[in-house]
Amino acid sequence: MKWPLETSPIPDSELPLYNSYYLHACRTPEDPAMIWGTEVEVSKLQDYLRTANRESSFLLTTSHILIRAVAKALEKHPDFNQRVVGKRIYRFKAIHVLMAMQDPREQQAELLLVKDANQRSLSDIAQTIWKHHQDAARGNFTYQKEKQTFRFFPQPIGRWILNFQQFLSNRFHLPETSMCERQRCSPVLVNYLGFRGAPPMKMFKASRFPNESLMMNITMGPSELRPIVQNERVVIRPVAPLFVRADHRTVDAYRIAQFTETLRSYISNPDQMDVQTGTRQATSKTKQNRSEAKPIPDARAAETNSNTHHTTSSPA
Amino acid sequence: MEIIDTIEHELTGFIAKRAQVDYPLKPDTDLLEEGILDSLMMMDLVAHLESQHHVSLGDRDLSPRHFRTVSCLAALVAQKQDSLNH
Numbered sequence: 097m098k099w100p101l102e103t104s105p106i107p108d109s110e111l112p113l114y115n116s117y118y119l120h121a122c123r124t125p126e127d128p129a130m131i132w133g134t135e136v137e138v139s140k141l142q143d144y145l146r147t148a149n150r151e152s153s154f155l156l157t158t159s160h161i162l163i164r165a166v167a168k169a170l171e172k173h174p175d176f177n178q179r180v181v182g183k184r185i186y187r188f189k190a191i192h193v194l195m196a197m198q199d200p201r202e203q204q205a206e207l208l209l210v211k212d213a214n215q216r217s218l219s220d221i222a223q224t225i226w227k228h229h230q231d232a233a234r235g236n237f238t239y240q241k242e243k244q245t246f247r248f249f250p251q252p253i254g255r256w257i258l259n260f261q262q263f264l265s266n267r268f269h270l271p272e273t274s275m276c277e278r279q280r281c282s283p284v285l286v287n288y289l290g291f292r293g294a295p296p297m298k299m300f301k302a303s304r305f306p307n308e309s310l311m312m313n314i315t316m317g318p319s320e321l322r323p324i325v326q327n328e329r330v331v332i333r334p335v336a337p338l339f340v341r342a343d344h345r346t347v348d349a350y351r352i353a354q355f356t357e358t359l360r361s362y363i364s365n366p367d368q369m370d371v372q373t374g375t376r377q378a379t380s381k382t383k384q385n386r387s388e389a390k391p392i393p394d395a396r397a398a399e400t401n402s403n404t405h406h407t408t409s410s411p412a
Numbered sequence: 413m414e415i416i417d418t419i420e421h422e423l424t425g426f427i428a429k430r431a432q433v434d435y436p437l438k439p440d441t442d443l444l445e446e447g448i449l450d451s452l453m454m455m456d457l458v459a460h461l462e463s464q465h466h467v468s469l470g471d472r473d474l475s476p477r478h479f480r481t482v483s484c485l486a487a488l489v490a491q492k493q494d495s496l497n498h
Contacts, residue, residue, distance in 0.1 A: 146445070149444055152476060155454065224473045291432055292448065
């Protein structure tokens, strides 16, 4: 039986005070969510995809890069790879990323879990995603069994089961099961909304799924050509909006800023993630399984690394 | 060659309509470069190829070299249909 979380919760004494306020005193309608909206210049990402797709065995897209960027950002900022269970905070043992996708047959949103996303190559992630897309197009979606199970019961019982499942998952540390892994094994939902025909995105408030595992939501919108300032000159570049929603019970705005800046730097420069197209990186599961979180990186170092890549003017 | 031309013509119409392309789409238009092909469009296309052209695409078929242009796609479909017939 596999358990996605560390055995013991983080001691209250190690939690920042203001996170504890949200953790213990937050009642509806109080909302501990914080959203950081920003934008990211994607010309290098587009060049990267253009080059990679000349050699890759699988079609690589922005959403694949976004998944890996989020996973690498979680690796660098492990305090985001955790969740609330009841009134306690637990760290995840591995870095799994949940991705929203469209089921083409049923024309509805679906969620796909990409396991160990930080240890996988871009090509590997692309292969996994395309396989699921393909299966969905054929009506054999991975979580079809879960859907059928809920729909098997009469509606009132099905609704009660959904509700009870979330109740248990939000209050107790439960093991992974194939039916419920999407609800328990990832701290983040990634949403790429840059599909063809999508209108420009100026603001996006990601909804809060009734599941305490998903402490974060990362949404990227369609890119559009915008005037930006680089080296004190106005240039036209493709720029995409990026929204990061996080939970004040586990992190604060300063740390969200650091995380978002790391994520932006990975998206705008995919080479930084040490991506190897078409190859699988050596696994480092023993390294991942060490229980202690990595220290928070120095803010000035993160700022120096990322500010050389992108500066923006105010929107036109 | 006629079969491939027919497939090309049909796929051009399908992609132009689904992707709402507002300029003439040619068989050699680079679908990736023009941003016509994204994951949603890709899956619509795969579902269309499998249901309307009765071919089954494997994981390795979802590569840029097969989906780069309508011509490449038509060639893939014709090859698959040929394999089925033999």
